[in-house]
Amino acid sequence: MFHSVDDVSARLAGTGYLASPAVATTVFLADRLGKPLLVEGPAGVGKTELAKAVAEVAGARLVRLQCYEGVDESRALYEWNHAKQLLRISAGRDETWDDARTDIFSEEFLLPRPLLTAIRGDDPKVLLIDETDKADVEVEGLLLEVLSDFQVTVPELGTVTATRRPFVVLTSNASRELSEALRRRCLFLHIGFPDEELERAIVRLKVPDLDGALAASVVRVVGALRAMELRKVPSVSETIDWARTLLALGADTLDETLVRDTLGVLLKHQDDVLRATAKLDLDAV
Amino acid sequence: MRIGTGETVDAARAVDALGLTDRETLREGLAATLLHGQAQRPVFDPVFDLYFPAGVGGPGTRPADRDDLRERLAAALADNDTALLGRLAAEAVDGFGGYGSPSGTDGWSSYQTLDRLRPQTLFARVRDDVRARGGGAGFDGRLVGDEVRRRIAEFRGLVASEARRRVAERRGRDEIARRAVAPTADRVDFLSAGATQLAELRRTVRPLARKLATRLAARRRRAARGSIDLRRTLRASLSTGGVPVRPVLRRRRPARPELVLLCDVSGSVAGFSDFTMLLVQALHDQFSKVRVFAFVNRVDEVTGLLVHGAADPEGLGARIDAEASLTSHHGSSDYGAALGEFVERYGDAVGPRTTVFVLGDARTNRSDPNLPALRWITERARRVYWLNPEPRERWGTGDSEAPAYAETAEMRECRDARQLGALISRLLPV
Numbered sequence: 133m134f135h136s137v138d139d140v141s142a143r144l145a146g147t148g149y150l151a152s153p154a155v156a157t158t159v160f161l162a163d164r165l166g167k168p169l170l171v172e173g174p175a176g177v178g179k180t181e182l183a184k185a186v187a188e189v190a191g192a193r194l195v196r197l198q199c200y201e202g203v204d205e206s207r208a209l210y211e212w213n214h215a216k217q218l219l220r221i222s223a224g225r226d227e228t229w230d231d232a233r234t235d236i237f238s239e240e241f242l243l244p245r246p247l248l249t250a251i252r253g254d255d256p257k258v259l260l261i262d263e264t265d266k267a268d269v270e271v272e273g274l275l276l277e278v279l280s281d282f283q284v285t286v287p288e289l290g291t292v293t294a295t296r297r298p299f300v301v302l303t304s305n306a307s308r309e310l311s312e313a314l315r316r317r318c319l320f321l322h323i324g325f326p327d328e329e330l331e332r333a334i335v336r337l338k339v340p341d342l343d344g345a346l347a348a349s350v351v352r353v354v355g356a357l358r359a360m361e362l363r364k365v366p367s368v369s370e371t372i373d374w375a376r377t378l379l380a381l382g383a384d385t386l387d388e389t390l391v392r393d394t395l396g397v398l399l400k401h402q403d404d405v406l407r408a409t410a411k412l413d414l415d416a417v
Numbered sequence: 418m419r420i421g422t423g424e425t426v427d428a429a430r431a432v433d434a435l436g437l438t439d440r441e442t443l444r445e446g447l448a449a450t451l452l453h454g455q456a457q458r459p460v461f462d463p464v465f466d467l468y469f470p471a472g473v474g475g476p477g478t479r480p481a482d483r484d485d486l487r488e489r490l491a492a493a494l495a496d497n498d499t500a501l502l503g504r505l506a507a508e509a510v511d512g513f514g515g516y517g518s519p520s521g522t523d524g525w526s527s528y529q530t531l532d533r534l535r536p537q538t539l540f541a542r543v544r545d546d547v548r549a550r551g552g553g554a555g556f557d558g559r560l561v562g563d564e565v566r567r568r569i570a571e572f573r574g575l576v577a578s579e580a581r582r583r584v585a586e587r588r589g590r591d592e593i594a595r596r597a598v599a600p601t602a603d604r605v606d607f608l609s610a611g612a613t614q615l616a617e618l619r620r621t622v623r624p625l626a627r628k629l630a631t632r633l634a635a636r637r638r639r640a641a642r643g644s645i646d647l648r649r650t651l652r653a654s655l656s657t658g659g660v661p662v663r664p665v666l667r668r669r670r671p672a673r674p675e676l677v678l679l680c681d682v683s684g685s686v687a688g689f690s691d692f693t694m695l696l697v698q699a700l701h702d703q704f705s706k707v708r709v710f711a712f713v714n715r716v717d718e719v720t721g722l723l724v725h726g727a728a729d730p731e732g733l734g735a736r737i738d739a740e741a742s743l744t745s746h747h748g749s750s751d752y753g754a755a756l757g758e759f760v761e762r763y764g765d766a767v768g769p770r771t772t773v774f775v776l777g778d779a780r781t782n783r784s785d786p787n788l789p790a791l792r793w794i795t796e797r798a799r800r801v802y803w804l805n806p807e808p809r810e811r812w813g814t815g816d817s818e819a820p821a822y823a824e825t826a827e828m829r830e831c832r833d834a835r836q837l838g839a840l841i842s843r844l845l846p847v
Contacts, residue, residue: 137435137442157435157445164434165427165450172455269635309628315453316423322455349557356560359567386556413559 133163133190133299149178149185150326150334158321159186168279168300170264170318175305176367177323183260183301190299192256197246199267208274209284211243212236237288247278248286250298257298264314265304272314275302279317325358326368334368339375349386350375353412357398360411366398373397388414418460418601424451440469456601456621463578463598467590470582471503475511483533486512491539494568495546502568506575509534514580524587527573527580534576536569543568603834607689607806608778615688618834619695625838626699632842633703674845675706675770677798679759681777682737683713683750689806690776693837697774698723703845708766714751716759717741752779752818753787760790767797772845775803775826779812779819786818791825802844804831 134140140163141156151159159182162169171179187194197208217236224231244252250259261275278284282294302318304310326334328351335347342350350371358365366374374397383390392414399405408414427450435446444465452461486509493501514530517523543565548558585593599605602617603625610618649665657663678697680690694709701707711719719737737743767773773794795801803826805812805819812819812828822828829844831837 137439153441154445154448157442158449161431161434161446161449165430167427306624307627308631309624312453316421319427319449320452320454321449322458324455352557352560352564356563359563388556391556 134160143189144185147185147188152330158319162319166297168318170302171321172304172306173323174367176369179303179323180262183258187258190256192258194258195246195250196260198262199264203267203271207245208247209245210248213241213243217241248284251284251294254296259298259300261302264302265308272311276313335375338372339379342375342379343384357408362404363401370398418457420451460601464594466578467585467594491543494543502572503575506579510579525580525583527577530576536572606832610688618692621834622695622699626696629842630703674704674772676704677766677771677773678709679775680711681750682711686778686806693776711737711741711743712755713743714754715743716755717743749782751784752781753785756790757787760793767794769799771798773798773801778805778807779822780816781818783816786821795826801826803828806832
């Protein structure tokens with residue numbers, strides 16, 4: 133899919149995703165080695181966005197499995213279309229029992245869910261397994277078969293093997309420790325907060341109307357906040373929100389009042405706000 | 418770190434795909450294939466720097482003059498030019514870090530380099546420099562100080578890794594990789610951890626707590642499906658003519674344990690107690706009640722301080738020192754007196770549903786260990802565990818009363834965060 137690491141950066145940038153060298157290298161490797169990519173990192177640094185950007189670059193369909201507590205086989209893999217099966221049975225009353233039974237467990241009555249969808253078919257696909265850590269441990273067992281051999285076993289039908297491997301991205305906020313077995317099957321990528329230069333570029337790209345000097349100030353203030361011991365430090369998405377807010381307010385430079393009034397866009401806990409206010413001397417006015 | 422054959426093969430394929438031309442690309446490629454978590458990164462990076470150094474030998478410039486180097490360093494710090502800072506670190510180690518005669522024959526020291534160079538004294542100059550260039554006009558002016566401080570800290574790191582590389586050239590990489598690269602945070606020994614390592618440890622609290630919480634929750638879920646209650650099953654079967662259609666399960670009591678933590682916070686073991694308190698604090702919703710008591714030679718309850726300080730692990734020790742009265746005439750720990758006082762003042766905190774954790778090295782400075790007090794606690798509590806951060810071989814040496822205490826309460830060795838996590842998840846009565 134990609135020629136080189138630089139090719140990855142350039143083409144991702146074309147879709148509006150600015151990748152750090154680490155991200156570009158890992159995406160390139162995941163494509164080359166044909167291995168799933170496990171992306172970890174704090175919320176709001178662009179883990180899900182990365183999968184979307186890769187899908188766009190590759191001209192692939194994005195198949196998304198959103199994990200949550202209680203997601204199960206029937207949500208992740210496949211389900212039988214019971215209603216249709218019942219209809220089939222009542223439609224063919226004069227058949228023998230054997231005919232009817234073999235019939236209703238065929239492809240026609242199968243409802244493929246994300247994992248099966250990603251494996252079947254010849255068109256290019258990106259499989260995004262979002263927030264893998266939210267799913268129960270049992271689901272991980274299910275993923276192991278899919279991720280190591282790119283196949284799914286449906287007891288009534290047999291094993292479905294991918295003819296064309298999807299590009300797989302798993303994301304996790306590390307709210308639960310994923311199993312060693314799952315980690316071993318994946319390439320590991322940690323997306324942290326970008327360095328100042330990259331973040332400035334991201335802000336300029338996403339909020340092009342914002343004044344350049346102000347964008348630089350925005351990034352510096354966010355950087356200072358991240359260096360504090362806060363319960364929830366602002367992420368890239370919060371930086372962008374803040375830049376948009378400032379733009380909407382028509383600000384051209386930062387000052388105490390402005391920062392204090394808009395701090396809520398960046399910080400989501402009251403004690404964080406208090407701490408940042410004290411540290412940045414916002415009360416001095 | 419555990420790295421299997423599969424990872425090795427992947428790493429080789431990655432090197433094949435990426436080529437060896439770009440060092441940073443190679444680093445990321447190897448990290449992606451070999452590592453399984455971000456916690457391993459602080460180990461990986463120094464090892465990578467050792468085996469794939471950016472260069473060999475000295476920087477190849479003439480020996481630097483101290484004032485000149487400081488001059489250029491100040492400029493580079495003001496510009497925030499990372500590449501230049503790296504080169505300056507190499508020059509600095511080359512010029513000032515060598516020891517032995519002639520210099521560099523015995524080794525290279527980052528400590529000596531930094532001691533001669535004193536980059537921290539450049540702080541005011543660099544800050545004013547940045548401000549003068551208009552980088553600090555208006556609101557961001559107040560951020561400059563912290564930024565410069567961070568850059569200087571980064572430079573110190575660069576000097577350290579440069580010195581490590583130079584030493585490795587002389588002594589062999591394998592040995593340096595084994596001895597000079599710090600272990601991952603969860604394996605740092607509580608008793609020998611330095612300030613930065615303790616800070617790093619504190620940051621592992623939240624992930625570790627989450628991991629433990631899931632494990633405990635899973636165990637509780639499993640435990641909730643109890644065994645069959647025969648009497649009630651038979652009773653229920655009366656309505657179906659004696660056929661036990663619906664088995665009745667024995668209902669478990671929702672046993673959320675009560676927890677009492679009794680922590681020695683005297684200097685020698687403070688890091689350990691600190692970390693454990695934070696961990697328990699982070700796990701608080703797993704227990705119906707947590708009470709934390711700190712002692713040196715007097716006991717005081719610090720539960721309130723912990724709740725209050727949820728977001729500030731840094732100042733915890735200081736706050737406990739300031740707000741609780743833990744010492745009387747002298748500052749060294751006295752387990753006997755502390756246990757006695759605990760029984761006397763807070764004895765009612767311990768009941769049949771409580772699990773008590775005593776944290777400390779059991780070094781009681783030759784005073785009376787007061788075993789009856791501990792026995793009183795073990796008799797009233799559901800379980801009592803004593804976690805000791807000292808290696809087992811040292812129990813009972815010197816003024817350690819560990820063996821005596823171990824006869825009354827179950828004593829476990831607990832030296833690093835990994836062990837602590839494993840112990841807590843195993844010992845908690847969920």
